[in-house]
Amino acid sequence: MRLLHIAALIAACGSASAQVTNDIDLRLELMPTAGTAGVIGGEPVQWNLWVRGNNSHDGLALLVVDLANAPTNSPDIAFAQGERPAPLANFDSPIGFVNLSGVTPIDDPTASQSLFGGRVGLDARKLRDVGGAQNTLGFTVFDGSPVGPEVLRGTTITTGVGKDANEDLYVSGEFLAPLAPGTYSICIERPVATVLVSTFGLTPVVRPAVIGLDQHCVEFEVVCTPDLDGNGVVDVEDMYEYYSLGTVDVNCDGIIDSEDIGFIESIARAGELEDMTNGRR
Amino acid sequence: MRITIAALLATLTGSVATAQSTYEMPSYDPAGLVIVEDRLAKPTPVPAPAPGPATGPAPVPGPQPTGSPTFVEAPEPIRVLLPNADGFPETSIDLFTIANGGAASLALPTPGVNNRIVLDGQPEAIRTLVNASGGSGATPVVSEVISESGSWSTAVSLRIRSTNGGELFPAAGVPGVGPSVASGIAIGSTAFGAPEDAPLSLPRIDLLREATVHLGGSSTSAPVTIIIGPSQLNLITGLTRDWDGTFQFQFSVVGGGYTEANLRFVFDIAAVGDYDRNLSVEPPEVNTFVLIADPATIVHPAPPTTYADLVELSDADGDGFVGVRDFAAIQLSATSENTGSAAITVIPETGRAPNVTKRWWRRDGVTPGAGGRMGGQAQFADFSDLTIESIAADLFGINLVLIERYSGSLGQFGGVSALRDLNNRLAQIDSLRTATAPELVAFRQDLLETLTTQARMLADVGTYVLELDPLRAAPNGVNGDGELTVLGSIKYTWNISQGVFEVWGSDRDDVIQIFDFQLEDVLGFSIAQGLPSRFNRAVDALTVVGTGLDKINKVVGFINLATFGFCEALGGLEGMYEGRDLASCPLCCIDDFAPFMNDLVTTFTPLSLGPWEPLAQVINVYNCLGITCGLVEQFPSDRRRDAARAISFIRSELRAIGFPCGGRCF
Numbered sequence: 001m002r003l004l005h006i007a008a009l010i011a012a013c014g015s016a017s018a019q020v021t022n023d024i025d026l027r028l029e030l031m032p033t034a035g036t037a038g039v040i041g042g043e044p045v046q047w048n049l050w051v052r053g054n055n056s057h058d059g060l061a062l063l064v065v066d067l068a069n070a071p072t073n074s075p076d077i078a079f080a081q082g083e084r085p086a087p088l089a090n091f092d093s094p095i096g097f098v099n100l101s102g103v104t105p106i107d108d109p110t111a112s113q114s115l116f117g118g119r120v121g122l123d124a125r126k127l128r129d130v131g132g133a134q135n136t137l138g139f140t141v142f143d144g145s146p147v148g149p150e151v152l153r154g155t156t157i158t159t160g161v162g163k164d165a166n167e168d169l170y171v172s173g174e175f176l177a178p179l180a181p182g183t184y185s186i187c188i189e190r191p192v193a194t195v196l197v198s199t200f201g202l203t204p205v206v207r208p209a210v211i212g213l214d215q216h217c218v219e220f221e222v223v224c225t226p227d228l229d230g231n232g233v234v235d236v237e238d239m240y241e242y243y244s245l246g247t248v249d250v251n252c253d254g255i256i257d258s259e260d261i262g263f264i265e266s267i268a269r270a271g272e273l274e275d276m277t278n279g280r281r
Numbered sequence: 282m283r284i285t286i287a288a289l290l291a292t293l294t295g296s297v298a299t300a301q302s303t304y305e306m307p308s309y310d311p312a313g314l315v316i317v318e319d320r321l322a323k324p325t326p327v328p329a330p331a332p333g334p335a336t337g338p339a340p341v342p343g344p345q346p347t348g349s350p351t352f353v354e355a356p357e358p359i360r361v362l363l364p365n366a367d368g369f370p371e372t373s374i375d376l377f378t379i380a381n382g383g384a385a386s387l388a389l390p391t392p393g394v395n396n397r398i399v400l401d402g403q404p405e406a407i408r409t410l411v412n413a414s415g416g417s418g419a420t421p422v423v424s425e426v427i428s429e430s431g432s433w434s435t436a437v438s439l440r441i442r443s444t445n446g447g448e449l450f451p452a453a454g455v456p457g458v459g460p461s462v463a464s465g466i467a468i469g470s471t472a473f474g475a476p477e478d479a480p481l482s483l484p485r486i487d488l489l490r491e492a493t494v495h496l497g498g499s500s501t502s503a504p505v506t507i508i509i510g511p512s513q514l515n516l517i518t519g520l521t522r523d524w525d526g527t528f529q530f531q532f533s534v535v536g537g538g539y540t541e542a543n544l545r546f547v548f549d550i551a552a553v554g555d556y557d558r559n560l561s562v563e564p565p566e567v568n569t570f571v572l573i574a575d576p577a578t579i580v581h582p583a584p585p586t587t588y589a590d591l592v593e594l595s596d597a598d599g600d601g602f603v604g605v606r607d608f609a610a611i612q613l614s615a616t617s618e619n620t621g622s623a624a625i626t627v628i629p630e631t632g633r634a635p636n637v638t639k640r641w642w643r644r645d646g647v648t649p650g651a652g653g654r655m656g657g658q659a660q661f662a663d664f665s666d667l668t669i670e671s672i673a674a675d676l677f678g679i680n681l682v683l684i685e686r687y688s689g690s691l692g693q694f695g696g697v698s699a700l701r702d703l704n705n706r707l708a709q710i711d712s713l714r715t716a717t718a719p720e721l722v723a724f725r726q727d728l729l730e731t732l733t734t735q736a737r738m739l740a741d742v743g744t745y746v747l748e749l750d751p752l753r754a755a756p757n758g759v760n761g762d763g764e765l766t767v768l769g770s771i772k773y774t775w776n777i778s779q780g781v782f783e784v785w786g787s788d789r790d791d792v793i794q795i796f797d798f799q800l801e802d803v804l805g806f807s808i809a810q811g812l813p814s815r816f817n818r819a820v821d822a823l824t825v826v827g828t829g830l831d832k833i834n835k836v837v838g839f840i841n842l843a844t845f846g847f848c849e850a851l852g853g854l855e856g857m858y859e860g861r862d863l864a865s866c867p868l869c870c871i872d873d874f875a876p877f878m879n880d881l882v883t884t885f886t887p888l889s890l891g892p893w894e895p896l897a898q899v900i901n902v903y904n905c906l907g908i909t910c911g912l913v914e915q916f917p918s919d920r921r922r923d924a925a926r927a928i929s930f931i932r933s934e935l936r937a938i939g940f941p942c943g944g945r946c947f
Contacts, residue, residue, distance in 0.1 A: 062608065097605055
């Protein structure tokens with residue numbers, strides 16, 4: 001029932017403006033690699049998720065979102081796990097609560113890895129459950145057993161995250177821009193958050209957060225690509241294609257020169273080991 | 282029959298009358314089961330003896346132990362006969378308690394190597410030196426008992442067991458310094474101190490269904506933790522505490538596949554709290570837990586159950602995945618402002634949620650199914666079943682076996698490279714399955730043995746075999762909803778179409794995954810099916826052009842050996858290729874092969890497969906360590922473009938499946 005309430009609030013505020021009237025506002029920032037002429041396909045795109053608040057609470061207790069391709073993306077962007085900023089350790093394993101990778105090992109509970117940065121599906125079209133939660137239960141989940149998940153092992157609470165109008169970086173990551181030129185969008189989906197109301201006493205008081213989104217989706221445009229034959233792979237065939245086409249600004253520097261073919265070759269040979277091919281390239 | 286120790290000791294020795302415990306003699310159940318109760322009625326601590334070396338004469342042989350002035354007379358033999366699994370009468374009796382520094386000799390009347398003495402005691406700091414091989418005079422010596430301060434909270438009971446049908450005589454004990462030893466009888470305690478707040482250990486007990494733990498004098502508000510382990514098969518369904526500090530818990534077994542004969546529960550029970558450290562365990566109905574078996578025989582273990590998942594997660598948001606989102610419900614429910622709609626009630630005092638079905642928090646979101654088979658796709662078996670024969674059967678019927686240690690400690694054995702090596706060897710074996718040349722057969726056998734050794738080595742440390750369907754091999758596995766990469770750091774970049782592979786593990790909790798693979802046929806062929814098939818096509822092509830069986834075998838051996846960098850293993854194939862000694866140069870194979878490649882190009886030219894593809898098919902099994910662009914120079918000038926494209930193709934494909942190949946050649 002409570003979650004329904006949260007969902008309703010999210011729905012009501014889903015198209016939020018930049019005003020910090022909500023408990024928290026989220027802003028997704030994309031920073032693609034670009035030359036002077038535009039974004040280059042196949043190059044990294046940095047993303048950051050920022051959070052800010054309206055001083056109506058003491059900061060986040062939990063924040064989880066999904067990142068997803070917009071339906072118009074073609075091809076889709078393949079996500080990879082993001083990274084947690086160091087100050088947010090209490091939102092992560094082992095102190096806080098996050099999804100963990102793998103199956104709980106019987107004899108080595110430390111083997112699993114935190115999925116604070118999200119779960120990547122097989123097709124990597126979505127990055128699910130990005131984020132974590134602080135242990136606001138007032139006790140640790142640890143009974144001395146040698147096995148068990150590496151979560152909720154501490155009770156320390158970090159206050160002030162997303163509390164005021166100063167943006168806090170909640171999570172960041174990187175993906176590769178699609179090779180095919182075009183416009184692509186990344187969207188925030190299914191945000192869920194709780195905020196600290198009081199941290200006095202054994203059990204901090206937590207309530208659902210009203211979430212606002214600076215933008216539901218953030219877009220960028222790929223202008224240049226080394227995948228000249230359009231087969232989704234940068235390889236020697238693109239080099240052949242380059243010579244066939246003659247004049248292509250592959251690296252988006254606004255100039256057609258030898259660096260363009262060099263750019264393709266550097267990608268085609270990215271996996272080579274120097275000591276294997278030295279003198280024989 | 283209850284005999285007071287003091288009275289019995291007085292009868293036996295006329296000394297050591299300070300013991301105040303009671304010991305209930307074992308009784309014989311007419312139904313044939315032994316009832317052995319190890320019930321010590323809160324022995325009253327006695328002052329610690331001064332530590333010192335054990336003294337006394339040598340153990341007394343024979344069924345009728347004789348005494349000396351320093352011996353204690355043996356009591357009447359206590360016979361408790363129980364047919365054991367081997368059909369021998371097994372005698373088991375709690376014998377005595379030894380205090381600090383004490384030693385005791387036991388008379389085992391029946392000579393034979395099968396006499397075993399099982400010292401069953403706590404604390405584990407006791408170290409035992411047992412001579413149980415002889416028929417008489419076996420001497421267990423408690424060489425160390427931690428003695429600091431305070432008093433023993435639990436008696437140390439020693440259990441002697443004979444598995445050859447011999448009778449056991451609680452024999453003369455040899456006192457150490459102080460009132461330390463009596464034979465055959467549990468005696469009171471002596472100095473044993475544990476720091477405050479350190480776990481108190483109770484005797485390990487084997488039991489079934491229920492147990493009651495008395496924490497004498499403890500405060501009902503004290504935090505208590507009961508550690509149950511190491512079995513992961515028990516399911517704690519309740520934990521209650523009475524006003525007097527008595528804890529009760531029950532456990533049951535869920536799932537299928539076991540019987541009482543193949544389960545063994547071993548509970549290490551400890552408690553931490555402000556008790557008076559006077560604990561005891563009363564295993565009820567001893568005759569209901571005759572449960573002794575090798576844990577390795579356990580199959581299809583229960584769903585995950587036992588560890589301290591003190592917060593139960595459920596799919597509160599209904600998204601089909603149990604995870605961090607659902608934790609929000611628990612956060613809110615733990616807040617006083619939000620009472621009334623909690624998905625779970627959490628008791629801060631113990632951290633346990635009562636009246637809920639504990640479940641393993643599955644981080645992959647997979648809900649265990651019934652029995653050992655998951656969704657009809659995953660199956661589990663004891664890895665110990667793996668034998669050379671079974672490997673051989675599997676390998677030559679199934680192409681690939683991957684071994685992974687689920688816990689991610691692959692690095693212990695070389696990690697990814699070890700897996701890849703193993704994988705490659707298996708693929709290699711498979712590619713050799715149809716070979717008939719004696720040298721190749723021998724080589725195949727050598728690889729098989731190597732594999733077996735490696736597989737077993739991995740198995741010993743808790744690895745699991747992922748047995749891949751030959752048509753569907755895909756190490757980049759995912760679970761049912763496509764969320765989990767099973768092999769973790771293994772970054773194969775290819776997937777195989779139509780993939781479902783079965784997971785084998787000795788514990789379904791460990792590697793329960795369902796691997797449904799999306800269809801991504803990156804390479805256009807599978808590693809399991811493609812390489813051999815392409816290879817065979819190439820061989821067939823050679824056959825078509827009439828190169829003959831001898832040359833085919835040479836090609837087979839050459840390609841496979843060069844492929845996996847096993848040139849050093851070429852001793853058996855020495856001279857196969859035009860008299861060259863390939864065994865002497867691990868990486869020279871390629872260069873040696875270069876002129877032969879030219880032959881192949883020439884050979885394949887008339888075929889309809891295209892000018893360069895057949896060559897690629899033949900050599901695409903090469904380890905790219907040897908596939909260099911320099912090979913292009915080995916070709917006639919008018920063929921170099923084809924050769925370059927062929928080699929580029931090969932390098933690309935090998936790189937796609939994880940080999941550190943270079944890029945394209947020009």
